[in-house]
Amino acid sequence: MPELPEVEAVVRRFREAAIGASIHSVQIERAGTVAPHLPSEFKSLHGASILRAHRRAKHIFIHLSGDQHLHIHLRMTGNLYVIPDYRLRPHSARVWFRLKDNRSIIYEDSRALGKVHLVTRAQIERIESGLGPEPLEPTFTPMILKAILATSRSPIKPMLLDQTRIAGVGNIYASEALWHSRIHPCTRANQVPVRKISKLHSAIQKVLREAAAGAYAGYQQPGTAIESESFGVSAYGRAGKPCLRCQTPIKRITQAARSTFFCPSCQPC
């Protein structure tokens, strides 16, 4: 589910619900979600209060009292939210934090690929320093994108997923941005024509911004279908369906073991 806009929505909701709350206890239903930590290490969170939460790329960092920090990555199917009572938690709750006010913070993850880690401030800095620019921040300019593209000979679409180059673009929005900027996904990054670089830059921002607007309203708690991508999607998941610009059937290919969707007619090589 979550790409950058969805993670942003999760963090915003989390902040509204959880800042200022105090943790009563921590339940770890699945050790793998906190590995390589031991569940017992999380006892240090008992009594801690939640001070801040922020997002960097698709990473979530939660700052707690006592100079403690949680690092949460939702991966494919993770979700983080607060519910009124722990007994309402879904079957796929992997870690939950009972709050002193009786509510609970739930980390839910059906595929269990995501992680909930305890980290130090130094570790957070190390993680963040390894990431490329945030695509929705002013620091991400067409010139910066041009410089990033120049350093890679790999096909542009897998390159867009490389978090060390640009942080937060995922599989759906990579295909979408290329469709909007009419760039073939197999084009080598350093071969993208200069004229199309600014198109790509604005397409990345457009696609992420529009998704962000929908995600905050649409990213729901358990049981509700998560369909934030179902509106505004022009190429992703539309194999065989007509391109919205030229009616040519959208094609699906595999790149770096991920699906890519594009229009073979209006995204020429």
Added chain:
DNA sequence: TCGATCCTGTAG
């Protein structure tokens, strides 16, 4: 730079 891998769920 690729393929395999971590997992579970759902669609075909």
Added chain:
DNA sequence: CTACAGGATCGA
């Protein structure tokens, strides 16, 4: 039953 899933890491 198989294929595939919006992520990221690891080893070859």
